[in-house]
Amino acid sequence: MNYTDTKISIQEAEKILFEQYNIKGTAHPLPGYEDYNFRIKVDNEDGYVLKISRQNVNKNAISFLRDILLYLEKNSEDLITPKIIADTKGDYISEVLDNDKNRRSVRLLTWISGRVWHEVNPRLNNLHFSLGETSGKITKTLQGFHHESIESDFDWDIAHSLWTKKHIHLFPKEEQEIVNYFQNRFENELSTYTRLRKSIVHNDVNDYNILVSDNLINPKVKAVIDYGDAMQTQIINDVGICCAYAIMGQNDSLEPALQIVSGYHSVFPLQEEELDHLYTIIAMRLIVSYTSALINLKKEPKNTYLQVSAKPASKALKKWFNISSDFAHYSFRVACGYTAHPDTEKFNRWASTYQFKVTELFPTAPSDEFHHIDLSVSSKWIGHQENFNDLDLFQFKIDRLQAEYPNKVLAGGYLEPRPIYTSTAYDKIGNNGSESRTIHLGIDFWFHANTPVHALFDGEVVTACNDAGDKEYGGLVILKHHLEDFEFYTLYGHNTVESATKHQIGDLIKKGEKIAELGNYPENGNWAPHLHFQVMMSMLDYEVDFPGVTYFKQLNVWKGLCPDPNLLFKSEALKNSNNITNDELIAYRKQHLGKSLNLQYKTPIKMVRGAGVYLMDQYAQKYLDTVNNVAHVGHEHFSVVKAGQEQMALINTNSRYLHDNINKLAKELIETLPPELNVLHFVNSGSEANELAIRMAKAYSGEKDIIASEVGYHGNTNMCVDISSYKFDGKGGQGAPEHTHIFPIPNAFRGKYRGENTADKYAEEVKQCIANIQSKGRNVAAFIIEPIISCGGQVELPQGFLPKAYKLIQEAGGICISDEVQTGCGRMGKTFWGFQLHNVVPDIVTIGKPLGNGHPVAAVACTKEVAEKFANGMEYFNTFGGNPVSCAIATEVLCVVKREKLQENAYEVGEFLKEELKKLSKEFPVIGDVRGQGLFLGIELVDNNLNPLAKQTDYLANRMKDHGILMSVDGPDYNVLKIKPPIVFNMENAKELLFYLKKILSEDFMTSTI
Ligand SMILES: Cc1ncc(COP(=O)(O)O)c(C=O)c1O
Secondary structure, eight states: OOGGGGOOOHHHHHHHHHHHHOOOOEEEEEOOSSSEEEEEEOTTSOOEEEEEOOTTOOHHHHHHHHHHHHHHHHHOSSOBOOOEEOOTTSOSSEEEEOTTOOEEEEEEEEOOOSEEGGGOSOOOHHHHHHHHHHHHHHHHHHTTOOOTTOOOOGGGOGGGGGGGGGGGGGSOHHHHHHHHHHHHHHHHHHHHHTTSOEEEEOOOOOTTTEEEOSOSSSOOEEEEOOOTTOEEEEHHHHHHHHHHHHTTTOSSSHHHHHHHHHHHHHHSOOOHHHHHHHHHHHHHHHHHHHHHHHHHHHHSTTOHHHHHHHHHHHHHHHHHHTSOHHHHHHHHHHHTTSOSSTTHHHHHHHHHTOOOOHHHHOTTOSOSOEEEOOOSTTOTTTOSHHHHTOHHHHHHHHHHHHHHSTTSEEEEOTTOBOSOOOSGGGEEEETTEEEEEEEEOSEEEOOOTTOEEEOSSOEEEEEEEEEOSTTSOEEEEEEEEEOSSOEEEEEEEEEOHHHHHTSOTTOEEOTTOEEEEBOOTTTTSSSSSOEEEEEESOOTTOSSOOOSEEEGGGHHHHHHHSOOTHHHHOOSTTSOOOOOOHHHHHHHHHHHSOTTOOOOSSSOOOEEEEEBTEEEETTOOEEEESSOSSSTTOBTOHHHHHHHHHHHHHOOOOTTSOOHHHHHHHHHHHHHSOTTEEEEEEESSHHHHHHHHHHHHHHHHSOOEEEEETTOOOOSSHHHHHTOHHHHTSTTOOOOOTTEEEEOOOOTTTSSSOSSOOHHHHHHHHHHHHHHHHHTTOOEEEEEEOSEETTTTSEEOOTTHHHHHHHHHHHTTOEEEEEOTTTTTTTTSSSSSGGGGGTOOOSEEEEOGGGGTTSOOEEEEEEHHHHHHHOSSSOOOOSSTTOHHHHHHHHHHHHHHHHTTHHHHHHHHHHHHHHHHHHHHHHOTTEEEEEEETTEEEEEEBOTTOOBOHHHHHHHHHHHHHTTEEOEEESTTSOEEEEOOOTTOOHHHHHHHHHHHHHHHTSHHHHTOO
């Protein structure tokens, strides 16, 4: 009789449930390998799983399963495990006869609610750690469990995994080599492996056996179910199984595995010998799963499920193979709190007993004293990227420094986070976006080309080659040093090719002998001449290009593998100075800076460098900046920086003296504006610009009343706050002052009037404001609005609204102010200024943020008439406004916009982005609206009823930050993501942004909304 013939029907299952357990419930079949499983639903309870065996079942196995669950229930303190329920006779295993008179064993287990691991998205580090912890707890609890009828399922016991060898022909040809490699590795390690600790372990912590809590932001593993594969085997197998499933589908497989190992070890300490085998064990579990899938596929070649299920194991295996086994091993050790390399302590002890001199390494060095050179990301000495990439300039600076310290050796760099590795060879895509190698692992010694390098101790040549290429080592020598009970390596990079390659592998070099001579650029990898000197405890799998720089994330492993070379020299000058921690910075701010000065993000970031569309934190980790419209032409644009530096070196004084710069800037700005707007006043901030604009409007009209939009923001001064509904209607605000008149935000998506053709209705609201002012016997002084309301949530004004509103205001004798502090200077793409999108000419335009690319310079442009009326005899003096430095900077910003065609870029990239975001909104209905112009866009998140989704917006912004992408949230309901990057933001940046937006929008917290 085959399997399907003996199937149990739903009705039969429900009958068994009632007869054996006196429980009335509804049964729903579940997939099962050994048993027929039914999910039993009972009113108001989590319910049960009814497990009905096949005929001829192995009784021992069933009693083992009963006993392990009873044991866990009794002995675990904080583990959630399925509880086994006794039948009406008090038995945990019931015997029944099915409709065909077959004898069956029946068990009833409690149902544990939760999300199945397989369906959880994202599975982050915390969750992997929690998986490790839970699995560790199970193993810890099972330490006291023994059973006389314990059996090992040969196929699924990694200890027996070499059975897969006879199926090697089933694997695709190109994978056989990998499978063979791991099988041989396992076979070779058997003698130590078989001696590892054994215990009863769960042995099948796979994606479908793990239940995760319902918390969608910070979920934890709630329970591991299905003890059907529990067996007595090497404990490390259990860890390996957890890891094998968790690494599938990850870009960086090691990262989740390390979290699991760390979590496991925190509850059930793993031994160093066990970790020696973990890399191979993970691979062997993948091979076992993969082989089983291939065997089944052979039986049912058309089964698409089987075809699909083999793929993740295949991919994971290939990725695992590409990870250095030693690196994985050392990473596991660090995850468990051991030293990265088993011999690290021996090296440290040995190094502590010797005092090496730098004159032994460089006999031509001026002395044994050092002067530390700081090449870190925040180093002012290296300065701008354009500067440090100019090798002649770099060498000039080195020479100057050497002249300043003629008796010292210029050196430094161990574990320094550096910004100088700008080649893409230093980047990779990790599990959370792109990662760059920035942490320097050796010490650099800055000497001229041809300086001889000598051996500090005896060594054997293991590498002597030309590691050619930009930002590589050039002439490279690596020596291996054999000591009594350990070995280590030293690396000498950036030599002349000739001096490095004259060695043969295996050559012995005696202490004091010459190793090589320093090379010059480009042959030394294209650097200013220096020696990169590094100590390594292992060569890992590298033969040539051993990394001299690594990822911040892997710092703890690498610093164990590559000890500080200063352990040899013991120089105080080379010791890493202790930087102030972020916590210390926060604590000081809290104490001494105004409390209303907010910090961005749950975990604030310290930014120390900008470059184009990127910002870098103190670890030189890059963030793609989609927020900062202040760095208009790119962070620290070189020609803008230079313009400021050069002018600052000459003179900076106030505008009462004649100077070309103020006129030049005025001219540049006037060229971009309509002819009517041809008088300028220079100030220092957007607030100051608006403050002055309102003063002008008051002077022009002789009135005080201002009309502004709901949720508008115009600055932080008294007057500006008085006209900013965003502030006075927000937290801590006290409502509109007497002379401020607010009309509803002209938001056609979720405003007072929605949909098409709302311009007239919103203009009518402005008309009512005017009437209201006039009804008090006063008149309107000014109407102020942004062309796209930024703080209001990137709200575009309905077409036709602005001409109508301007007409009403001007007819009433008021002034129209276009606040272009956010929108101006080419960002709109189609037009240089925002008001030009609406075919209007304001009386005053205020300009701020983008004008100085980060430098505080702002301006007010107005008509002759307005300027004339303002100049009523009272002098307008501004200490800083219009100074030569600010004007030089602002002029250069405007020139860069033209020269680099950045308005065109804003148009092209902005249109692409908007189009793609609209496509995304079809796929993800949480995106209610996509709007804006050029590189000034907004994405509004709402539910089906247009209710704002502030938490989701916050989640999205924070998760994007986790992926190295900075986004800001705004709008009165905090549900609009703003995109307003430096306008050098290019197509590639846009695609990256879209890719990660899509990734995060697919995460459970985002998809659970609608
Ligand atoms: C539209 C608008 N106007 C004026 C200001 C004030 O500019 P600042 O912060 O330079 O004083 C801001 C600042 O965010 C703004 O967004």
